[in-house]
C-alpha cells in the first residue's frame with residue numbers, strides 16, 4: 501500500500517473513523533494514484549474509503565505555492581481555514597469536512613476548531629518607546645541614547661544584508677497598499693466625516709500611492725529580509741544596549757526602507773507630541789503637521805504607530821483625552837485643522 505493511503509488511514513483513525521480502509525486514491529482529472537505524494541501538492545485527490553460497512557467518498561485538497569498571494573505557507577493555511585469557515589455558508593456548496601497540515605513526515609494533522617494562538621518566548625527588557633519618552637524631557641540625547649541608536653542602525657544593516665526574492669518584494673509592495681493593515685485599510689478606517697482628513701484627501705493619497713506602486717514594484721533588486729513593523733513598541737532593550745525585537749510582520753521580507761522609515765518617523769512623532777504639534781508644524785514646512793504622516797506612504801508603507809497616532813485615525817476620541825494614543829492623535833488633529841491647505845500628494849520621482 502502506498503504511503504499516502506497509509507497516512508490517510510492513520511488520519512481517518514484520529515478523525516474518528518476507526519477501522520476505515522482506503523479503497524482508492526484517484527487524482528481528479530488524472531490517473532489512479534497509489535501515493536498522495538507522488539501526485540504532488542496542488543491537485544485534488546479523490547479518496548474512497550470503507551467504514552462500518554459504508555462507503556465514503558471525499559476529496560483531499562492541497563495548495564501549491566504560487567505568486568498570486570499563495571507564496572507563503574501561511575497563505576495556504578489561510579486558504580484552507582477560509583474554506584472551512586465559508587463553504588458551509590454558501591448554498592449548494594460542497595462541504596468542507598476538515599482541514600489540517602501535513603507534518604514533515606507526511607502525517608496529516610487536523611486543525612482544531614476555534615481561534616488560532618501563538619506561544620512565544622518571553623524576553624525581559626524595557627520598550628524603546630520609554631527611551632523616546634525620556635528624551636522628550638532632556639535637552640539632548642545622552643550617551644546611552646546614541647549607543648542604542650547605533651545598535652538599532654547596525655541591527656537593520658545586518659538584517660537588510662540578506663537578499664530576498666522578486667516575488668517577496670512585489671508581495672510586500674502590494675500588501676503595503678492592499679492589505680487591511682496597509683494603506684487601503686488605513687484610509688478605510690477614517691470616519692467619513694472627519695474634517696481634518698476629508699475623503700477627497702484620502703482618495704488623492706490612495707491614487708498617489710497606486711502610482712508609487714507601479715514605480716516601486718520594478719525595484720525588485722531591493723528585496724531584503726525585513727522586520728516589517730519596526731516601531732518603538734516592538735523593540736526591547738536590556739541594559740545597556742542589548743536588543744530584542746518583537747512582532748516581525750508580513751512575511752519578514754520586502755523593502756528595507758520600510759523598517760528605516762517606520763522607526764525614524766517615530767522620532768518625529770515623539771518630538772511632535774513633546775514639543776506640541778503646532779510648533780513642529782511651523783518648523784517643518786509651514787503647512788500641516790501631517791508632513792510626517794503624508795510622507796509615510798512615500799516610504800513604502802506607514803508604520804502602525806503612524807496609523808494609531810495619525811490625525812483622526814480610526815479611534816480618535818476627543819472624549820477620551822489623556823491616554824497616550826488618543827492624546828497624540830487628537831493634538832495632531834487639532835493643529836492640522838488649523839492648517840490652511842493640505843500639501844500636494846507625493847509626486848513620483850523618476851530617478
Ligand SMILES: Nc1ncnc2c1ncn2[C@@H]1O[C@H](COP(=O)(O)OP(=O)(O)OP(=O)(O)O)[C@@H](O)[C@H]1O
Pocket residue numbers: 620621622623624627729733734746747804
Ligand atoms: N514575547 C514578549 N516578550 C516580552 N514582552 C512582550 C512579548 N510580547 C509582547 N510583549 C509586551 O507586550 C506589549 C504589547 O504587545 P503587542 O504586540 O500586543 O502591542 P504593540 O507592540 O503595541 O502593537 P503591534 O505590535 O501589534 O503593533 C509589547 O510592547 C511588549 O511590551
Ligand SMILES: [Mg+2]
Pocket residue numbers: 733734746747
Ligand atoms: Mg507588538
